[in-house]
Amino acid sequence: MLQAIGLTSTPRRDLPPLVDDLTFEARPGSVTALLGDPGSGKTTALRLMLELEPGRGVTYFRGRPLHRIPHPGREVGVLLGDVPGNPSRTVRNQLRMLCAAAGVPASRADTMLEIVGIAGLRDQRLGSLSLGMDRRVGLAAALLADPCTLILDEPAAGLSPRERGWLHGFLRGHASLGGAVLFTTDDAKEAARCADRVVSIESGRLVADQDAADFARTRLRPRVAVRTPHAARLADVLGREARAAQRAVEIVEESGSRLSVYGSNCAEVGEAAFRHGVLVHQLADETGDAGAPASPSPPPPETAARAEGGALAEPAAGPHRASGGQRRHARSGRPASTVRRVGGPLRPLRYELRRVFGTAAPALTAALVVVASAVTALALARTGQTSQNRLLAAWPELLPLPPAALGAGLLGALAFGEEYRYPALAADRGTVPRRMGLLTAKLAVSAVLALLLGTLAVAADAAALKLVFDSGPLRSPAEWVSPAASWAGLLIGCAWAGVLASGVFRSASAGLAAVLAVPVMAVPLVRKVLDGPSAYPARGLAARLRGLSWAQWPPEADRLVLGALRVMAQPVGTALVLSLMVLLCAYGFTGLRSRVRW
Template identity: 80%
Template sequence: MLQAIGLTSTPRRDLPPLVDDLTFEARPGCVTALLGEPGSGKTTALRLMLELEPGRGITYFRGRPLHRIPHPGREVGVLLGDVPGHPSRTVRGQLRMLCAAVGVPASRADTMMEVVGIGGLRDQRLGSLSAGMDRRVALAAALLADPCTLLLDEPAAGLQPRERAWLHTLLRGHASLGGAVLFTTADAKEAARSADRVVSIASGRLVADQEAADFARTRLRPRVAVRTPHAARLADVLGREARAAHRAVEIVEESGSRLSVYGSNCAEIGEAAFRNGVLVHQLADETGDAGAPVTPVPQARTGAGGPVKTEARVEAGAPLRAVGGAPAPAAPDARPDQRPAPGGGFRAEPGTGAGSWPVAGPESEGRPSAGARPPHARSEPPASAVRRVGGPLRPLRYELRRLLGTAAPFLTTALVVAVSALTALVLARTGHTPRDRVLAAWPELVPLPPAALGAGLLGALAFGEEYRYPALAADRGTVPRRLGLLTAKLGVCSALALLLGALAVAADAAAVRLVFGRGPLGTWTEWAAPAASWAGLLVGCAWAGVLASAVFRSASAGLAAVLAVPVMVVPLVRKALEGPSAYPAAGFASRLRGLASAPWPTEADPYVLGAFRVMAQPVGAALLLSLMVLLCAYGFTGLRGRVRW
C-alpha cells in the first residue's frame, strides 16, 4: 500500500508551492489515477514521494518510508519522463545493465522483453524506437525487480489508442496480482476508463478522492455517440425537437459522419431518427469530458420562439452544428469522498516470474490509513531531504555492462592508437626526441600524450554518462555516491587505461620498426622505470576524469580537469619544486623500510625510490595533488546532501 501524507513542496519565491498538503493513498490490487491539469503538481508529487525533491511530508510504501527500505529498486518501479538510456545502447543491453543495478539475474531482461512484447526488438538501439516502443522499454525497466508499487508519470503520453489499451491492460494485470499502481494523467476520460480510483488535484491541493464510478457520475458528462451518413440533417432534427421540448441538448460534430450528443440518450435519438427517416449506423453511450461548458454565445438562427442561444462547445477541434433549448447546466462540483477505512494492507514478496507475487492475508499492524496518522508520526509532517537512491547491487557487473554497451570505448581506443602511431612516426623522423617520448607519442609542446587523453576521456564518461543518461536514479537527478560504485568505476577505468596504454606503445613500436627498420625498445630492465611512470600517468588521468566528472556532473568538465593538470597545476608545482633543497633526501628508502611493519628486502629499494622519484616529478606531483583535491571534493559533495544510508 502507498500512503502519501502531507506532501508539500518547497515554496517558490513569491509563489505558492506546487504541492500543498497533499494526502491520499493507493491501495494494493487497485489502479489509482492522479488526475490534474498540466502544471497542477502531479510530477512534483511523485518526486516528493520518491524523495527526489526537498519538501515536507512523508510517503509510506507498505508501512516504510523509502529511505528505510534496503533496496528501493525492488520495492518501487518508477517511470518519470523518457527512458534515461544512451541512444546507441541496445534494448537488451540497457535492461541487462539495469538487472545488475537492481540485483536480479540477467535472464530477467529477456523475460520482461517478452512480457511487454518487445522480444523482437532486443537488438534495436534506444534512439531508434518509436514512442510506443519507448514506453514498453520503460515499463520493462520498471518491472525488472518485480516491485510491489508502480509510480508512472504520464505513461500514455503520445501513444496511439491501441498502445494506450495495451498499457492499461498491463497495469491492470499488475494490480490484479496484488500490486499498487499509481499513474498520473491529465485526461479525465482516461482516468475514468482505466483506474479503479481517481485522485483529483488542482494547484497542488486535493480536490477529490473518489471511486472511478463516482468520479464518472459526478464529474464527467455522459454523451451519445452517433454515426450516420446524414450527420448535418440529424443534427438539425435533434436541435428542432430539443427546442420544441425546451430541453438542453448539445450537439458536436466530431467528423463528417459522427456526432456527439450531450443531454440526451440512445432511445430519444433513435426515435427521432426513425420519425424523420434518417439512417443511423451506430448509437452508443460514452463518457464525455470533465470541462465546464463555456459561456453561451448567440447563433445566427431563429426558431419558432425567437432567437435561440447556443452553447459554443467544440470537442476534438470540430465546429458546433446544432444546439437546442436552454443552456445546459454545468457538471456538479466535485466533492472529496470520505477516506476508506483502514485494513487494506497486504504483504507481497517479490517472486522470480514476471509480475508474480505470493499475496498473504491482511497486515494491520503498523499500517496507517490515509485518514489517520501512524502512531509514530508527528503531528507536523516531517521534512524530507533530497535523497540519493541506492547504488547498484552488483557494481562491478553494472559498470562493465555500462562501459561495453556503447561504442565509445572502442572508438576512443581506435582513435588513440591511430593518432599515437602517427605522432610516434613524426617524432622518430625528427631524430631529436628521446626514445621514451617516441614510444609514448608525447611531443614536448603537447600537455599530454594521446593515450593519457584517451584514458581521461574514458574516465570522464564513467560518471558523465550517468548524469546525462542516468540509470541509477529514478529521474534525471543526482547519481548515487556509493563506495562500491566509485571503486568499481575506478577499477574498470584503471584496467582500461592500462590496456589503452599498452596498445598505444605496441602500435608506436610496431609503426617505427615497420617504417625505419628498427624499433626503440630495449631490454626489460631498461624500460621498467619508464613503464611504471607511464602506467601511473595513465591511471592518474583516468581517475582524475572519474572524480572530476562526478564532482562537476559533466563529462566535458571531467576532461577539462584532466587537461588542467599539465596546463595549470604542473607549472605551479614546478615553481614550488625548483631550487636547491636545504635537506638532502639520501637514505630515504632505508628510513622508510624501518617504519614499515613488514620490512621489504633491500633489493626492492631501487623500485621504491623510482616510484617516489616519479611522484616527485612535476607531472606526477601535480597529478597526485589534483587527485587528492578531487577526492575531497567528491566526498564533500556526496555528504552535504544529508545522505541517509
C-alpha cells in the first residue's frame, strides 16, 4: 500500500506552496487516479512522494519511506514524462543498462520488451521512437525489477485512443496481480473510466477521495447517447415532450446522426422514439463527453505481440502472466516476484560498463583522438625541435594538454554529465544516486578507458612517424618506465578530474572545463610556488619509502616510484593532484549524503 501523509512542498516567495497538506492512499490491487487541472500540483506531489523535491510530509511504501528501502527500484516503478535516455542509445541497450542498475539479469530486458509489445523495436534508437512507443519503453523500464507499486505522471497524455486503451489495460493487469497503481491525469472522464478510485486535488489541496462509481455519479454529468438517421426529428420530439412534462432536458446535436440528451435516461428516450416511429441505431447511458461507461473497462484480451515496421498488435494486458503461486499472493495483496536478483559489489560496475558502451561516444572519441594525435605528432616532427616523449604524446608547448588527455577528460566528464542530462537512475533514487560504489565504478572505468586511449594515441603516433619519416624522429629510449608512469598519471588524472567535476557541477561541459582549468589556471600558480631552488632536496626518497614498507618491493620498482614522484614534482602533476583533492572533497560535501547505498 502507498500512503502519502501531509505532503507539503517548499513555500514559494509570496505564493502558497504548490502542494499543501495532501494526504491520500493507493491500495494494492486497484488503480488510483490523481486528478487535477494543469498546475494543480499533481507532478509536484509525485516528486515529493519520491523524495525528488524538498518539502514536508512522508510517503510510506508498504510501511517504509523511500529512503529506508535498500533498493527503491524493486519497490517502486516510476515513469515521469518521457524516457530519460540518450537519444542515440538503442531500446535494448537502455533497458540492459537499467537491468544492471536494478540488480536483475540482462535477459529481463528482452522479456519486458516482449511483454509491452515492442520486441521488434529493440534495435531502434530512443530518439526515433513515437510517443506511444516511448511510453511503452518507459513502462518496461519501470517494471524491470518487478516492483509492487507503479507511479506514472500523465501516462496517457498525447496518446491515440488505441494506445490509451492498451495502457489502461496494462495498468489494470498489474493491479490484478496485487500491485498498487497511481497515475495522474487532468481528464475527469479518463479517471472515471480507468481507475478504481479517484483522488481530486485543486491548488495542491485534497478536494475529494472517492470510488470511481461515486465520482462519476457526483462529479460527472451523465447523458444518453443516441444514434439515429433522423436526429433532427428525434430532437424535436424529445424537446416537445420535455416541455409538455415540464422537465429540464438538454439536447445537443453532436453530428448529423448523433444526439446527446442530458437530464433523461435510456428508457424515456427509447419510449419517445418508439411512440413517434423514429428509427434508433444506438441508445446508451454515458458519462461525460467521451462516450465511455462510468465503470472501469475490462482489460483487452491477450493477443500475440508483433512488430513489423511501424504496426503493432496488442500485447498481453498485464505485465506478466501469473502462476498459481503468484495469484495466491495477489489475493493477499503482496505479489510474488519471480525475477532473479543479481546483487553484489559488481552491480555498479556492470551498470557503468553498459552505460559507457551503449553509445558510440567512446569509439568516436578514440577515433578523433587518434587522428588529432597523429597529425599533431607529424607536424611536431617536421620542426625537429620537440623531445621524443612530447613527440609521441603529441603535446606541443602551446597546447595546455595533449589530445589523448583531452579525450580522457571528455570521457570522464560524460560519466556523470550524461547521468544529469539523461537521468537513467531517477526512478531509483534521486536525479543521480551519489553512492560510493557508483563513484568507484566510474573512476575505475574512466581510468581504464584513459589508459587505452593513451596507448592507442602513442601507438598511432609512432606508426605515423615511422610511415612518413622512417626511423628519423624516433630513437630507442634509454629510460621508458618513468615517462610511461608520467603519461599514465596524466591520463588518469584528467579522466578523474572530469568525473569528479561533472559530478560536482552536474554538467559534462563543466567537467571538461575543469580539466582544461588545471593546466591553464592551476599550473601557473603552482609554478610560482615551486619556482626557485630548494634548500633541502628530497634525494633518496624511494629508498627510504622502501625501508618503511611492510613488504620489501624489488629494486626495479624504484623506477616506478621515482616516475610517480617526478610527475608530482612537475607543476602539471602537482596542480592535477591538488585539483583532484579539491574536487573529491567537493564531491563528498555535495553528493555523498544519500543514506541508500549500492
